[in-house]
């Protein structure tokens with residue numbers, strides 16, 4: 001197996017940031033296992049675009065919120081190409097109705113936590129156990145687990161409390177897995193995107209256009225899925241070999257407190 005291509009599983013990768021991550025990883029030489037809850041033409045397009053970059057691509061359908069499905073999902077991911085070097089926890093959802101924290105419903109809270117935190121945690125746990133059980137050969141690719149949280153892991157968004165709470169939980173999750181997996185050489189990183197142009201942010205386009213033009217983000221432009229992809233690909237390729245547990249903002253400076 002020495003010298004083989006690295007292999008990555010990206011959750012929620014049929015569109016948006018996950019797709020941008022899949023493309024950047026393919027450009028960096030990774031073969032891809034693309035996961036999503038939905039299997040549609042967008043998923044096919046993502047697979048085709050990875051293949052057009054000269055890399056292999058397999059689709060594994062499943063919701064990360066379905067814990068009972070994790071064993072199958074992870075087996076299929078490891079089975080696709082015989083190993084797995086990188087997990088990118090990207091799948092996530094936004095609140096359906098933005099509003100006052102005093103109006104957050106149990107249903108919305110549970111839904112957000114089930115996908116963005118509970119599902120992500122237990123999928124990571126299952127992948128980590130499987131990674132630890134794998135025998136490694138000299139020359140195998142470096143291993144990593146990257147978790148896409150949000151700038152809302154640090155900056156409060158008062159009209160989407162349950163989203164922020166779930167994403168903040170990922171900050172601690174990343175550090176705890178970094179501690180547990182360092183001896184195995186599995187580096188763990190958190191990625192905090194800012195305002196990225198995807199279907200998730202499309203409903204708020206006009207508001208964000210205005211904020212960006214006014215300088216809300218020091219770098220006055222929308223982030224693109226490819227921006228997040230570049231950061232993920234660098235980290236997954238082992239560009240920072242003495243780092244683990246760190247959080248990286250991909251937000252044009254949005255997180256910088258200033259007055």
Ligand code: NAI
Pocket residue numbers: 011012013014015016017018035036037038062063064065090091092093094115119148149150151192193194195196197198199200201
């Ligand atoms: P998106 O809605 O465009 O894409 C998300 C993808 O994840 C979809 O293909 C969806 O089907 C899939 N997905 C949703 N729930 C899933 C589940 N339970 N299991 C498997 N797949 C599932 O969203 P976008 O913008 O690409 O977001 C990706 C990640 O980035 C999310 O975790 C989001 O919270 C985070 N993020 C996005 C930002 C943005 O500005 N777009 C900013 C900060 C963080």
